[in-house]
Amino acid sequence: MNVVVCAKQIPDPATPGELDSESKTLVRQGKLILDDSDAYGVEMGLQLADAAGGGEVTLVSMAPGNEVSGLRTALAMGAAKAILVSDEALKGSDALATAKVLAAAIKRAEPDLVITATESTDGYTGTVPAQIAELLGMPSITFAKHVEVADGTVKVQRQTESGFDDVECPLPAVISVTAGVVEPRYPSFKGIMAAKGKPVEELTVSDLGLSADDVGWAGARQEIVEVAPAEERKAGEIIEDEGDAHERIVAFLAELKVI
Numbered sequence: 001m002n003v004v005v006c007a008k009q010i011p012d013p014a015t016p017g018e019l020d021s022e023s024k025t026l027v028r029q030g031k032l033i034l035d036d037s038d039a040y041g042v043e044m045g046l047q048l049a050d051a052a053g054g055g056e057v058t059l060v061s062m063a064p065g066n067e068v069s070g071l072r073t074a075l076a077m078g079a080a081k082a083i084l085v086s087d088e089a090l091k092g093s094d095a096l097a098t099a100k101v102l103a104a105a106i107k108r109a110e111p112d113l114v115i116t117a118t119e120s121t122d123g124y125t126g127t128v129p130a131q132i133a134e135l136l137g138m139p140s141i142t143f144a145k146h147v148e149v150a151d152g153t154v155k156v157q158r159q160t161e162s163g164f165d166d167v168e169c170p171l172p173a174v175i176s177v178t179a180g181v182v183e184p185r186y187p188s189f190k191g192i193m194a195a196k197g198k199p200v201e202e203l204t205v206s207d208l209g210l211s212a213d214d215v216g217w218a219g220a221r222q223e224i225v226e227v228a229p230a231e232e233r234k235a236g237e238i239i240e241d242e243g244d245a246h247e248r249i250v251a252f253l254a255e256l257k258v259i
Contacts, residue, residue, distance in 0.1 A: 001055035001149065003045040004111040005079065006102055006132070008035040009063045009070030010122045017122075023092060023217075024224040026122060032063055034070035037117035039184040041177050042074045045115050046185075048149050056080035058109045062090060062101050068200055075195035076187030083108065087204040092217035095123070099131035101215060104208035106136065113154060114174040118143060133174035141167050144177045 009032035011017060018027040034042075045057040059074050059082035066086045075082060083105045090101065106114055114136070119126035133140030145164055146157035152171050157164040159178050187195070205215055213219055237252065239245050253259045 001049055001052035001112045002110065003049055003055065003057045004106050004109045004114045005038065005041045005045045005057055005059055005074070006106075006114070006116040006128075007038045007042060007059045007061045007071060007074050007082070008117070008120045008122075009033065009061055009067055010035045010120065013121065019227060024227045025092065028064050031069045032067045034073040035117065035120055035122070037119065037121055037179060038074070039077075040179055040181050041115040041117055042077050042079060043182045043184040044147060044177055045113075046078045047182060048113065048147065052149065055112075058083065058111070060102055060105045060109070061085070062093075062098060062105075064088075064091065066202055071200060072192075072195045073187060075198045075200075076191040077185055078191065079198075081198055082200045083203065084200055085203050085205070085208065087215075089205050089212040089216045089218075092220055093215045094220040094222045095125045095127045096131055096221055097215040097219045099128050099135060100210065100219075101205070101208065102128070103132045103135035104210060105203065106132065112171050113149065114138070114172070116174065116176045118176045118178055129174060129176040136172075136174065139169040139173045140175070141169060141173065142176045144175045145181055147175060147177065147181065 011026065011028060012033050019025065020027055042057065049055040049057055057079040059071055059079050061071055061082065062085045064086060066084065068084060071082045071084060085101050085105050114132065116129040129142060130140050141156045141158060143159040144156040145159045148155045153168050154171055154173050154175065155168040156175060158167045205212060239248050
């Protein structure tokens with residue numbers, strides 16, 4: 001079974017993030033790491049390929065500066081190869097443009113199954129998985145907490161607020177997995193050494209048959225107009241009980257329209 005896993009490379013969360021003063025977007029430069037959310041997808045893909053008795057996991061990523069540090073981590077876990085799209089024209093791409101790029105790259109791998117995280121930890125739009133599925137013309141199942149593949153069908157336990165739904169659809173399909181769907185393995189020393197020799201195909205926007213007008217600032221359909229510091233938490237109001245505390249609390253809650 002041929003599994004494609006979308007693997008986002010992000011600035012290290014341990015380092016304070018920096019915003020570009022003009023674009024108000026996150027500065028992405030230097031070494032990037034594999035998003036923790038995508039480590040679950042990589043592990044899920046590896047386990048499904050093993051369970052199928054053969055096949056491989058291909059990574060697809062979009063990052064500036066031909067950065068592959070995060071991809072090497074996923075390759076060290078056991079993925080066979082990677083496709084990296086890196087192009088100056090991608091700067092400023094919104095969620096839809098990102099989905100267009102990833103979908104075009106995924107097509108080259110001709111997958112049986114596409115796995116993504118539910119959302120990235122530096123963007124949190126949560127819209128890219130469904131957009132990729134729509135662009136590829138594949139069914140989509142989101143919030144997967146358990147995944148099985150058999151007889152050309154993917155069966156998923158889909159996380160809900162009250163439990164989970166049993167959902168299934170034919171392959172090929174796109175699924176987004178939650179954290180905890182599996183426990184990601186740690187790359188072994190042998191895996192780390194092997195990852196250095198695994199192929200990473202580097203592509204540009206034009207290689208994918210896309211125009212510079214489809215991506216980046218030119219193709220963006222959303223704009224960040226303002227970024228402001230989070231409002232500091234204010235001190236609460238202390239009510240001393242003089243026999244009428246309950247009435248004052250009720251009045252206070254009513255004023256806030258909580259009750």
